[in-house]
Amino acid sequence: MKKFIEEFKTFALRGNVMVNFIIMVFILFCLMKGINKLGRTDKERRGTGRTDHENLYLLSE
Structure with missing residues (x-):
């Protein structure tokens, strides 16, 4: 019985x-x-390929 307890x-x-x-x-x-x-990064979260600088340039035109 002791051997069984030890193995358990x-x-x-x-x-x-x-x-x-x-x-x-x-x-x-x-x-x-x-x-x-x-x-x-924020770019990966949004899924856009443009940076914030490029987006501002496009909005200014």
């Missing part, structure tokens, strides 16, 4: 490590997605 403890600890690993991977994925979203 090692199995439970190994399973716990896998669950923690999956949780950490998900958290890192969400962090990287957020960082990439913050790093976008």
Whole structure:
């Protein structure tokens, strides 16, 4: 019986490590997605190919 309990403890600890690993991977994925979203420029957000300077020049004509 003691051998069974010891084997179960090692199995439970190994399973716990896998669950923690999956949780950490998900958290890192969400962090990287957020960082990439913050790093976008205004031009990429708007989807226009022109800069603000070019837009002002076109409006002044």
